[in-house]
Amino acid sequence: MLNHIKPINIVYSMTAVVSAHFSRFGKRSESVLELAAESALPIVRKSAKEIDLVIVSNSYSGEFNGISGINNLVATYLSMDDVPSMRVDNTSGSGGTAVLAAHSIIRAGEARTVLVVGVEKMSDRQTRDVTSIISSLLGERERATGASLPSLAALLATIYMRKYSATRESLAQVAVKNHRNALLNPYAHIHKAVSLDEVLSSRTIIEPLRLYEISPISDGAASLLLTSDETAGSFTDKPVYIRGTGFASDSAFITSRNELTSLESVRRAGAVALKRSGVNRPDFAELHDMATVLELVEAEALGLFKEGEAWKAVLSGGTDIGGEMPLNTSGGLNSKGHPIGASGVAQIGEVFLQLRNEAGQRQVKNAETGLALSMAGFGNSAAVTVLGV
Amino acid sequence: MLNHIKPINIVYSMTAVVSAHFSRFGKRSESVLELAAESALPIVRKSAKEIDLVIVSNSYSGEFNGISGINNLVATYLSMDDVPSMRVDNTSGSGGTAVLAAHSIIRAGEARTVLVVGVEKMSDRQTRDVTSIISSLLGERERATGASLPSLAALLATIYMRKYSATRESLAQVAVKNHRNALLNPYAHIHKAVSLDEVLSSRTIIEPLRLYEISPISDGAASLLLTSDETAGSFTDKPVYIRGTGFASDSAFITSRNELTSLESVRRAGAVALKRSGVNRPDFAELHDMATVLELVEAEALGLFKEGEAWKAVLSGGTDIGGEMPLNTSGGLNSKGHPIGASGVAQIGEVFLQLRNEAGQRQVKNAETGLALSMAGFGNSAAVTVLGV
Numbered sequence: 001m002l003n004h005i006k007p008i009n010i011v012y013s014m015t016a017v018v019s020a021h022f023s024r025f026g027k028r029s030e031s032v033l034e035l036a037a038e039s040a041l042p043i044v045r046k047s048a049k050e051i052d053l054v055i056v057s058n059s060y061s062g063e064f065n066g067i068s069g070i071n072n073l074v075a076t077y078l079s080m081d082d083v084p085s086m087r088v089d090n091t092s093g094s095g096g097t098a099v100l101a102a103h104s105i106i107r108a109g110e111a112r113t114v115l116v117v118g119v120e121k122m123s124d125r126q127t128r129d130v131t132s133i134i135s136s137l138l139g140e141r142e143r144a145t146g147a148s149l150p151s152l153a154a155l156l157a158t159i160y161m162r163k164y165s166a167t168r169e170s171l172a173q174v175a176v177k178n179h180r181n182a183l184l185n186p187y188a189h190i191h192k193a194v195s196l197d198e199v200l201s202s203r204t205i206i207e208p209l210r211l212y213e214i215s216p217i218s219d220g221a222a223s224l225l226l227t228s229d230e231t232a233g234s235f236t237d238k239p240v241y242i243r244g245t246g247f248a249s250d251s252a253f254i255t256s257r258n259e260l261t262s263l264e265s266v267r268r269a270g271a272v273a274l275k276r277s278g279v280n281r282p283d284f285a286e287l288h289d290m291a292t293v294l295e296l297v298e299a300e301a302l303g304l305f306k307e308g309e310a311w312k313a314v315l316s317g318g319t320d321i322g323g324e325m326p327l328n329t330s331g332g333l334n335s336k337g338h339p340i341g342a343s344g345v346a347q348i349g350e351v352f353l354q355l356r357n358e359a360g361q362r363q364v365k366n367a368e369t370g371l372a373l374s375m376a377g378f379g380n381s382a383a384v385t386v387l388g389v
Numbered sequence: 390m391l392n393h394i395k396p397i398n399i400v401y402s403m404t405a406v407v408s409a410h411f412s413r414f415g416k417r418s419e420s421v422l423e424l425a426a427e428s429a430l431p432i433v434r435k436s437a438k439e440i441d442l443v444i445v446s447n448s449y450s451g452e453f454n455g456i457s458g459i460n461n462l463v464a465t466y467l468s469m470d471d472v473p474s475m476r477v478d479n480t481s482g483s484g485g486t487a488v489l490a491a492h493s494i495i496r497a498g499e500a501r502t503v504l505v506v507g508v509e510k511m512s513d514r515q516t517r518d519v520t521s522i523i524s525s526l527l528g529e530r531e532r533a534t535g536a537s538l539p540s541l542a543a544l545l546a547t548i549y550m551r552k553y554s555a556t557r558e559s560l561a562q563v564a565v566k567n568h569r570n571a572l573l574n575p576y577a578h579i580h581k582a583v584s585l586d587e588v589l590s591s592r593t594i595i596e597p598l599r600l601y602e603i604s605p606i607s608d609g610a611a612s613l614l615l616t617s618d619e620t621a622g623s624f625t626d627k628p629v630y631i632r633g634t635g636f637a638s639d640s641a642f643i644t645s646r647n648e649l650t651s652l653e654s655v656r657r658a659g660a661v662a663l664k665r666s667g668v669n670r671p672d673f674a675e676l677h678d679m680a681t682v683l684e685l686v687e688a689e690a691l692g693l694f695k696e697g698e699a700w701k702a703v704l705s706g707g708t709d710i711g712g713e714m715p716l717n718t719s720g721g722l723n724s725k726g727h728p729i730g731a732s733g734v735a736q737i738g739e740v741f742l743q744l745r746n747e748a749g750q751r752q753v754k755n756a757e758t759g760l761a762l763s764m765a766g767f768g769n770s771a772a773v774t775v776l777g778v
Contacts, residue, residue, distance in 0.1 A: 053636070062452045062525070069480040069526030072641045072769045076528065081640035082653075084770060086486045087478040091458040097475045100499065101490055107497035110489065110634065136451070137458030139465065245499065247442070251470035252461045264471075380461045381473060 015106045016232035016239035017387065018225050019043050020349035025189040025220035025337035032058075032065045032121035032219075033077045039221035039342075040117050044078050047225060047235065052111035054078075054085035057098035057118035058341035063133045065121055074117055091137050092288065094118065095222075095344015096374025096383030100245050102226045112228050118345030119221035130217050134340070137377050139253040147254075150214055152378045153291030154206040156260050160293050161208075163261060164308035168208065172199040173314045174292035175212045175334055181321065182331025184362035187346075189218045189337030213292040218337030222346035238389070240355045243369070244277025246270060246384040254378050263301040266373060269382040270302035273371070277386035283367040284326040284354060286347035288375035289334045295319075295327060298373055302384070321362055329354065329362045344374030344383065351387050404495045405621035405628035406776065407614050408432050409738035414578040414609035414726035421447075421454045421510035421608075422466045428610035428731075429506050433467050436614060436624065441500035443467075443474035446487035446507035447730035452522045454510055463506055480526050481677065483507065484611075484733015485763025485772030489634050491615045501617055507734030508610035519606050523729070526766050528642040536643075539603055541767045542680030543595040545649050549682050550597075552650060553697035557597065561588040562703045563681035564601045564723055570710065571720025573751035576735075578607045578726030602681040607726030611735035627778070629744045632758070633666025635659060635773040643767050652690040655762060658771040659691040662760070666775035672756040673715040673743060675736035677764035678723045684708075684716055687762055691773070710751055718743060718751045733763030733772065740776050 023038040030038065036056070044051070056071040067073060071085035090097040095118045102114040122130055135148045142152075160166055176196055182188035194202075194212050202211040225235065232239035246269035251257055257264070274280065285304060289295035296310040304325050305313055313319050319327040330336045330350040333343055351370035353359045369388040375381070412427040419427065425445070433440070445460040456462060460474035479486040484507045491503040511519055524537045531541075549555055565585055571577035583591075583601050591600040614624065621628035635658035640646055646653070663669065674693060678684035685699040693714050694702055702708050708716040719725045719739040722732055740759035742748045758777040764770070 059457060060451065062449065062522075063457070067525045068448060068452070068478075068522070069641065069766055069769060071479060072526065072638060072766060073528065075638060076641035081642075082638055082657075084636040084638040084654075084658075084772075085479070086490065088490075089457075089476040089478060090460060090474070101475065101477075101494070104497035104499045105490070105493040107499075108493035109496075110493045110636075133451075133457070136456045137461065139462065247473040247499075249461060249464060249471055249473040252458065252465040253470075265473075268471075269473075377458055377461060380458060383473075 014229040014241050015103045015226050016229055016241050017352045018227055018232050018235035018239050020352040021223050022187040022346060022349060023221040024187050025218045025339060027123045028219040032061060032119055033073055035121055035219060035221040036074045036117050036119040037077055040078055040115060040223040043115060043223055043225050048080060050113045051080065051083055051115045053105060053114045054080065054083055055098045055102050055114060055116045056085060056087045057094040057116060057345055058087055058120060059089045059091050059094050060120060060133060060340060064125055090381055091376040092340055093344060093374045093376030093381045093383050094341045095347065096372065096385055099348055099385055100247055100383050103242050103245060106226060106228050112231055114226045116224045116226060116345055117221065118342035120339035120341040121219045122217050122339060123219050127217060142254055149290065149378060151206050152254060153293060154209045156297065157208055157293040159261055160297060164311065166311035169196060170311035170315050171292045172196055172213065174289060174295045175199045177320060178289060178328050178332040178334040181329050181362055182335030184360065185331050185336060188331040188335055189216055190335040209291055215290050215333040215338035218339045220337055220339035220342045222342045222349050224345055224349060238356045240352045240387050240389055242385060243279060243388045244273045244386040246273030249381045250379050252380055261297055263297055263379040265379045265382040266298050266301040266375060269384040273384035273386045279369045279386050282369045282371040282386060284329060284364045285371040286330060286350050287327055287373050289328055289332040290338060292334065299327060302373065321364060326364050329359065329364060347372040347374060348385055355387060355389050403618040403630050404492045404615050405618055405630050406741050407616055407621050407624035407628050409741040410612050411576040411735060411738060412610040413576050414607045414728060416512045417608040421450060421508055422462055424510055424608060424610040425463045425506050425508040426466055429467055429504060429612040432504060432612055432614045433469065437469060439502045440469065440472055440504045442494060442503045443469065443472055444487045444491050444503060444505045445474060445476045446483040446505060446734055447476055447509060448478045448480050448483050449509060449522060449729060453514055479770055480765040481729050482733060482763045482765030482770045482772050483730045484736065485761065485774055488737055488774055489636055489772055492631050492634060495615060495617050501620055503615045505613045505615060505734055506610065507731035509728035509730040510608045511606050511728060512608050516606060531643055538679065538767060540595050541643060542682060543598045545686065546597055546682040548650055549686060553700065555700035558585060559700035559704050560681045561585055561602065563678060563684045564588045566709060567678060567717050567721040567723040570718050570751055571724030573749065574720050574725060577720040577724055578605055579724040598680055604679050604722040604727035607728045609726055609728035609731045611731045611738050613734055613738060627745045629741045629776050629778055631774060632668060632777045633662045633775040635662030638770045639768050641769055650686055652686055652768040654768045654771040655687050655690040655764060658773040662773035662775045668758045668775050671758045671760040671775060673718060673753045674760040675719060675739050676716055676762050678717055678721040679727060681723065688716060691762065710753060715753050718748065718753060736761040736763060737774055744776060744778050
């Protein structure tokens, strides 16, 4: 790396997150570069000289914004022309994947301090175009049938309810909870409480899923500063450590999978991350609730609830902020919004705030460990990060 | 990672390239996924079970091919559904950047063996569209003036000739040499010898640069298998080691740079990579000759020749395969072709072949160290890799 030439046999045992900042998510008039800067500037103003590398988590700057080389443009826009940069893309799982790359590059001694900027600017395109562009991650067979990610989620919802006798209300309750949580998050896209009735009577997107059950099309950015454990103390007296990571994939040919309800990549990535971290059960988790049903299926795949049981926990308040396993305290993709490249970075940002006791009204009490699941496609890939103080 | 769960305190001191394969570069009828597979299958057939991670180096699958999540699609296409993957993009510098990421991920112990697949399928679009899409990496100011990468190269050619009294013939001779080298490379796009007169009388692209002096629009793929030094011996008895890496950037606002002829990012990345590797002067180099003049300016920025002297070496045969510093034995971007995401991977593949004494008729005698420069944009970023046996 540029700023810190080190012999290649120096490696660090751990990396820490030492700062997290966000743009407000929503329909924003700013450009993709301006959004990136909005989230990164608080970090850059304080620590520009220490940053060895910028990793931009972004999937669709070409399709949505007509620009390429976004990593270099972001670095230039931040007046860090001479700091090397790369773009890491793994569609909806880009954020977790970018943090995994940053974590490795720091541990390998290639960089000591890395700025991760997740950003996506989606709202300039029509909903139909956005859905079509995002569905370009599917295999040809799936695309030929007209399948999209919402339609696959609808299929999953039907299977989940039938297989586990889950009530329709339990799925809708995920949206009620996440809308409630988002009201407490100043960066969230949707600031509106919704009742169970409102969710269930909102417009049908794809049967059985309703409008409030699918994440909106959002613009937004989130930035993290990561550094080696050795240097973390020079940035903050409250570093949050990456305790374990897991990364797994599944077939892009979704219809060739054995089971839709198992989300095999999530199960495997979660098992590895938890094993590596030595954490049996995190105190809370940020999940990839692109559709309500996914929060339930993912929570089970990660072992946070037994198979077929998560829907009961949601109904009984077990996944509320004050519950036994708070899920998506940030509002989740469902209500915080889902700017693709930003989502996974923002999830780890939320875990960071919670573990530093800085989550304000949505604070989980006495949280010491948290998990973030960044998922690509429909479980095509899963990056799980377990953090702790 | 998936296949090899390791405690996080295991790190490796070095990584090795143990295999390299290529698709033929050129105007190909195959899809981007088929090209990726063409280069990767020889590796996958032999070593699929050992691969922990796939990194796809690709910049424009959305713009050129209408697909996203290409990393997951490539892994699925290779029947490695359960192997995690990510896309690394840094425009024309993607290949070197992807190898840097793989190198770090291996050294950090997150993966032991990584398949890097570089691929781009460009020829489905018209030349005008390709130029426009690639120029989307430029800053708004440059785009507003109608600048493109070829026009910047033309400007650089004029400045270089004036500043160093370089002859027009010296630039053209780069094309003559690289066309000659490509004739010896079965994977090269252009298999046609050209004389100095032919280069100088070919169609003007942008004054003063001629058709044979600008890299063609190519489709193609290249794949490398990287592993830790500990495991390299189980793949081959002739591993090639990554001795040092350097990564640096420059402003995306090209017109705000002090000097066009210094390629500051190349200079800095080269200095770091050579220092880390302990190599004063590599035995040969693969450079980013998108335009002929760039080979000269880069060779000087890397210290392979003194400032303003490279053009003399080209004229006297010093950069020929049998010369004191062979440059672009593969044919370079100029004649091997320049499928954006594949180029940097293929460069390291050429260094690999040369260092194993497997480069056939274009073999550099007694080569023990080689350098590859993967450059993004117009020196917006540079990733330098120094390899040795």
